[in-house]
Amino acid sequence: MRTVADPHRTMPRAMRFYRTSTRLIEPFAPRILRSRLAKGKEDPDRWHEKLGQPSTGRPNGPLVWMHGVGVGEVLALRGLVSLMRSARPDLNVLITSSAASSATAFANNPIEGTIHQFLPLDTPKASGAFLDYWQPNLGIWAEQDLWPGIVWDAAARGIPQAMVNARLNGAALAKRQRAHKLYKAALDCMSLIDAQEDDTAQNLKALGAAEVSVSGSLKPVAPPLADWPEARAQLAPRGPFWVNAPSHPADEALAIAAQKQLKGQRTLVIAPRLLGRVDDILTTCRAEGLTAARWSDGLPDTAVDVIVADTFGQLGLWYRLADAALIGGTFSDIEGHNPWEAIALGCAVIHGPRTANFANDYAALSDGGATLATSAQEIIAALADTTRTRAKAEATRSAEFDRKAALAARLLELIDG
Template sequence: MMGSLALWAYLLASRLADPLAPILLRRRLARGKELRARLPERLGHAAIARPGGRLVWLHGASVGEGLSMLPLIAAMRRADPAVAVLVTTGTVTSARQMAKALPEGALHQFAPVDAAGAVRRFLDHWRPDLAIWVESEFWPRLMIETGRRDIPMMLVNARVSARSAARWERIGGMARRLVGLFERIVTQDAPTRARLIAMGADPARVREGGNLKMLADPPGADADTLAALRAALAGRPVWLAASTHAPEEEAVLVAHRAMAPRIPGLVTILAPRHPERGDELRGWLAAEGVQAASRSAGEMPAPEINVYLADTLGEMGLWLRLAPVAFVGGSLADMGGHNPFEPAALDVAILHGPHVANFAPAYGALTAAGGARVVADAGTLAAEASRLLTDPDARAAQTAAARAVLSQARPDADALAAEALALIGRAA
């Protein structure tokens, strides 16, 4: 009863929210969270015409979800080249990334805010033949309105943490109504399958299918820039702290200082999860007396540089090709951890902290097989990074184990595409 009441209250609020939505968006614009020219999309006013024929709409939260869609989009286009694809996400960064990454036949728009008028305008214009949600980006008004129009709905790459499941449990009726809208659910792992069934999903409609992020191509790197950075480093030992959050940078610096006397010429590449923190981190490094250079400032890692601040967007492929060892952030700080598949694909030895709920099955399998190592603090980070940097055989064994684990768990994008297209009578 409480869950049904919660859904009723939410839908009422979303109906009353239309006059407030422009105010909210202007505030987000002032904080750099929206693009002025594309604000109408957030209110359901499409910027481009709907393509003719069948249209599959995929929706995800941000960059990670958007990039994970790419193998599925490619598989759907192989199965049915006539099908058009619409991708919606909700962040500025994802919009920019999708503009570069989407193939021919696929379009990007910002998702509408979850207000009744915006959602209805969006659906009136695009009239999708199939709606695919990615991971766990649930917007009740958008989902309910899609279901009311008899648009088949599918949830792929689904992930529900224990914490999220506990929150949904408090409003069980709402959860049952929303998960019941999906005709098919494909989860990243067995625990998510169990949690979704407990939330009210029909077990016959839910299967485990692996993590689509395993299928993404490793991030690329400009060959000339990579060569210039390698020349500047001149063979110095390098390790990477990738996608870090505060206060992980402090642990990385402590680890660097512990390692440097034992590994002459050591360079730490520090790549914060949010590059806009670059100014903050430059000031902090200067206050700590660290000889640092910044990628966003166009600086190179000269011989006197100890820490290279990789504070740009979309260049992780450079850093992973320069460093044979990487600490993957968001895992000492309790942020749920970040993607281990990119370093594994490029034979980079992985270190991570204990907080990896976002990729728990992957990290669990990697760690159990010796394909990744858990560190608890700056001291163990320094010890493990030093060991891997100075022992090529240990490093090779770890990266080989990681590749083996991931090759066994790769999902089948073509089978998933066929399953999706079958919902609109277009099975490959």
């Protein structure tokens, strides 16, 4: 852990240029947000938060501010929240994000002691209003989403900051190197930088980070996704279940091919990553001779082969019902989704060969904690033996808690100076 430079130090030229540019566009910010609102890209009730206008009160006592850009980052931060609050129950946590869908995901998977707001635009007026109102005792940035202006403004106010769960591949490094002086100025404001793996640590150092520790991903220690007990009780008699989630066309095709052979033995739940594809999935299933129903329409009294889960934020329901999950995006250039959400709910993980987005997570599970499948037949074989896989995955997950508890302790030290 390093000491941040004097908060009154001279602003580097790259940061001055960036702040001047954002100041010039600031008068147009409301118009830009209203345009996005008209396109359905902003929350109609909360878009003013992106101008630094809060929609709820600041709680009394110490406040840790954590930022993750989208759904996955926000849900992963919940594990860090739990670890920090278990050591310091007086902590309040403000979680910010940028994507509109992240607010829905957070609302569906709440955690005690936290509130959610949208991160303000990175303009002097918006970021200043945000920091003046919330007055965080610590700022934590997740993965790779650093907003240089607000980072600098927080440091100038003497607010310690950290970057956790950092992930920066070669392509992302190449993009950032075009503005490497700006990123170095932001990284210099961090008291602690912790990466998911060694390649990210080296890439951050190439951008100017002085010290980077490595403690792995936060995703294994995230609390389980929310339960839907009434729906689960309604569905349980229809089991057994297996699930393909969050699904994409390539993995859906294999799941449907497998389900044709499992017809009458199991119910397949397909939970698409993009809900606008639900009608296409239903059409494909029926064309393949499978009975299929949309979850939000209500299920028929008779059994169906496939349920298409079209309600956002209910993965906790489906992972609890299923004994195995075919993790989507692992058969295409999506390069995979998070396996730990399924594992945390006792669901065995089956995946395809393309897992670059979660390479270290799947590597940690490669010794029996997850099953690689490349065909419908291999998926069926994996479904026949899930007990050992689930046990091995849970043991791997448990081992991660000690590593992340140590990281939480280091972050708590920053609050106390």
